[in-house]
Amino acid sequence: NAGVMQNPRHLVRRRGQEARLRCSPMKGHSHVYWYRQLPEEGLKFMVYLQKENIIDESGMPKERFSAEFPKEGPSILRIQQVVRGDSAAYFCASSQLRFEAFFGQGTRLTVV
Amino acid sequence: DQQVKQNSPSLSVQEGRISILNCDYTNSMFDYFLWYKKYPAEGPTFLISISSIKDKNEDGRFTVFLNKSAKHLSLHIVPSQPGDSAVYFCAPASGGTSYGKLTFGQGTILTVHP
Numbered sequence: 001n002a003g004v005m006q007n008p009r010h011l012v013r014r015r016g017q018e019a020r021l022r023c024s025p026m027k028g029h030s031h032v033y034w035y036r037q038l039p040e041e042g043l044k045f046m047v048y049l050q051k052e053n054i055i056d057e058s059g060m061p062k063e064r065f066s067a068e069f070p071k072e073g074p075s076i077l078r079i080q081q082v083v084r085g086d087s088a089a090y091f092c093a094s095s096q097l098r099f100e101a102f103f104g105q106g107t108r109l110t111v112v
Numbered sequence: 113d114q115q116v117k118q119n120s121p122s123l124s125v126q127e128g129r130i131s132i133l134n135c136d137y138t139n140s141m142f143d144y145f146l147w148y149k150k151y152p153a154e155g156p157t158f159l160i161s162i163s164s165i166k167d168k169n170e171d172g173r174f175t176v177f178l179n180k181s182a183k184h185l186s187l188h189i190v191p192s193q194p195g196d197s198a199v200y201f202c203a204p205a206s207g208g209t210s211y212g213k214l215t216f217g218q219g220t221i222l223t224v225h226p
Contacts, residue, residue: 004155006155031210031212033212033213033214035216041218042201042216042217042218042219043156043201043214043216044216045213045214045215048210048212055210091155091156093155093212094212095211095212097210098210098211099211100146100158100161100211100212101158101211101212101214102158103148103155103156103157103158104155105153105154105155106153106155108153
């Protein structure tokens with residue numbers, strides 16, 4: 001009974017490159033959420049997805065960031081043309097309808 | 113605009129005693145309140161929750177109290193154990209159909225001394 005799986009755990013990118021973060025929800029969960037934790041800050045909601053649908057992207061930066069949760073496969077958070085300020089821990093969570101969300105271990109992105 | 117405030121950045125408690133972690137919120141739309149525990153380099157772990165229609169929920173050593181009129185909730189851990197040492201986040205949701213869109217507080221670092 002695997003939990004929420006995120007990979008990679010650590011990702012290093014040079015400025016201007018693309019970062020792709022993957023999240024496989026818990027079995028039976030159809031709701032996926034992405035959060036970002038900047039250094040010395042709390043977790044901030046980014047986006048809420050269901051299969052093939054973005055439900056709420058009110059926390060997503062307007063540019064360079066996108067997310068998807070395809071019919072098959074993991075959810076992907078994509079950051080284009082990364083900058084130093086994107087360095088953070090990115091957490092994915094999943095839930096069933098009207099139940100608590102469970103978090104993955106996170107991906108620590110470092111932009112050099 | 114901080115909708116959720118955990119005013120104590122840290123708390124130090126002796127093993128066996130009670131730990132009380134506090135959280136204040138401003139958004140009246142919050143109707144479900146969750147507490148998560150987080151260890152360094154790991155994701156948050158769900159601990160306990162409470163619906164806005166209740167004022168208390170208990171699960172083993174953990175009890176959460178909600179005072180809606182004061183927009184205040186607290187987490188009580190008794191007895192505290194060294195393994196409880198972690199960062200604790202208060203995370204309300206304005207539910208609708210999903211309790212995964214959370215507004216996290218800044219967290220309180222709990223240290224339980226043997």
